[in-house]
Amino acid sequence: MQVTETLNEGLKRAYELILTAEELDAKVNTKLKEAQPEVEMKGFRKGKVPMPLLKKQFGQRIMGESMQEAIDEAMSKHFEDSGDRPALQPQVKMTNEDWKEGDNVAVEMSYEKLPDVPELDLSGVEIEKLVVKADDSAVDEALASLAETAQDFKDRKKGTKAKDGDQIVIDFVGKVDGEPFEGGSAEDYPLVLGSNSFIPGFEEQLVGVKAGEEKAVEVSFPEEYGAEHLAGKAAVFDVTVKAVKEPVAAEVDDELAKKFGAEDLAGLKAQIAERLEAEYSGAARQVMKRGLLDELDKLVSFDLPPALVDAEAGQIAHQLWHEENPEVEGHDHPSVEPTEEHRTLAERRVRLGLLLAEIGQKAEVEVTDAEMTQAIMSQARQYPGQERAFFDFVRQNQQMQQQLRAPIFEDKVIDHIAAQAKVTEKEVTKDELQAAVEALDEE
Incomplete structure (x- = not known):
């Protein structure tokens, strides 16, 4: 098949693919010969049906299959030889719509390629990690809340x-x-x-x-x-x-502790301190992750596939519109046009997404079956009594699997980067951590 480049502009690529009539005919004949030994037809012994008759009976269907196979093979070879990775599914269409048997098949293939992502020295990345200790006052406050629930x-x-x-x-x-x-x-x-x-x-x-x-x-x-x-x-x-x-309120004593599964008050306080520090750690990780992404965003710059940016900007605009109009549950509403602010945010998300994907691929970061199963089970708990049906639905739905896999993969890549970066711990109060978390929503 002849492949000719017709567009090379930034990340945009387009090619003309020509499948000659002779190549197509040869492919059809090969398929018919492969099938001939198994074909039965009235008036002929099995495997003895003449080729002209086979071609008349099955030629049109085999020709369509052969066209598709030839185009798929040519595309696969092109991506293998060029090293291009399409950002979205390539667009493919026949350009000679008046095609008839005996003509060459002319096809146009166009796509936007993923950019080459520059390699980063992760040891030079500097991030800050907030640390909060569960002090006595925080534990006492949590104890008082427990006492109220056990009033x-x-x-x-x-x-x-x-x-x-x-x-x-x-x-x-x-x-x-x-x-x-x-x-x-x-x-x-x-x-x-x-x-x-x-x-x-x-x-x-x-x-x-x-x-x-x-x-x-x-x-x-x-x-x-x-x-x-x-x-x-x-x-x-x-x-x-x-x-x-x-x-x-219930008395804060050993009896209260036993109501909540602890042996005594000291044991309950230890449990509360552990839970609080786990909550603080999770909140601090959110702040650290945002700081890390901000740092990465400053360090890299490369061309972005316009189609990916457009799709992300449209999704952001649509999501924000629904947040501002919570009474509209479906999608039967006027189209929402992305603003420049939406596009700026989309560019950041696409750039960081491509960067994290590249770092994760080179580091051979993988999401294990056990991690996926845990994520699915966690989601399934939102549908009491239908957990099994949800589990089966996810197993059969590739898009849903990707939605669950993506955040796990991203978090593992973040951990991989943080393990190599220069991390400075800063001890802060609970209120200071809370203010930092609230600031994330304001940005």
């Missing part, structure tokens, strides 16, 4: 009115049309006011009640209520208030 309730003074957050102990009987209904009664029921655990309007009417008080609470069941015989119905609950209790 108890104690009786208020006699005659005290109940308020939001209080627990009232009640007996009640619910009636619709004057008749009690199944499941509408209970005794010694502990209800925290403001918890919204009853139907709308119920708890609000009990704010201000006192122990020993009786009250008729009038409500209506929601139209979409689960029990059809009650949906939309008006009801009256005869309520007797037996106690009004105020919330009190």
